[in-house]
Amino acid sequence: MEQTGLLTTPCELxxxxxxxxxxxxxxLVLVKDYGLSVYRAAKILKVTPAxxxxxxxxxxxGEYVDFILRDEELRSRAMELAEKLVxxxxxxxxxxxxxxxxxxxxxxxxxxxxxxxxxxx
Numbered sequence: 001m002e003q004t005g006l007l008t009t010p011c012e013l014x015x016x017x018x019x020x021x022x023x024x025x026x027x028l029v030l031v032k033d034y035g036l037s038v039y040r041a042a043k044i045l046k047v048t049p050a051x052x053x054x055x056x057x058x059x060x061x062g063e064y065v066d067f068i069l070r071d072e073e074l075r076s077r078a079m080e081l082a083e084k085l086v087x088x089x090x091x092x093x094x095x096x097x098x099x100x101x102x103x104x105x106x107x108x109x110x111x112x113x114x115x116x117x118x119x120x121x
Contacts, residue, residue: 014103017062018110022078022102024061025068027052029082036086044085064110071109077102 023045030041031052038056042049054060068074081098084090090098 010107014107018064018103018106019099020060021062021064021068022099022106023047024055024058024065025074025078026082026085027055027061028065028069029078030086031056033079034082034086064106067110068106074102074106074109077105 027041027045027047030036030044031038036044038049038052042052045052051060055065058065068078077098081090081095081102084094084098
């Protein structure tokens with residue numbers, strides 16, 4: 001179990017552990033399922049091509065990328081978000097809201113399978 005301080009919020013933990021995995025899963029979906037180039041995926045995700053390349057080769061993104069892609073609900077959410085991003089039918093607020101919902105579900109599923117953070121459950 002990861003030790004957290006009293007002032008560590010769930011979102012701080014998420015930014016370090018879960019959001020990179022979500023971003024990596026979306027990058028993998030864009031490149032592998034949609035057939036986009038690393039450069040196009042990087043432009044859509046507003047990250048560098050090197051970051052997308054690292055996500056694709058699983059050198060970045062953390063330990064939860066495979067967890068996301070194996071879980072039917074989480075993979076579906078990654079696919080839906082990728083589709084919206086490719087179609088440019090999503091605004092900044094909707095991306096933030098969707099990522100927050102995605103992260104909450106991911107945290108619940110991870111904590112159910114391996115109690116990672118009992119402070120917030």
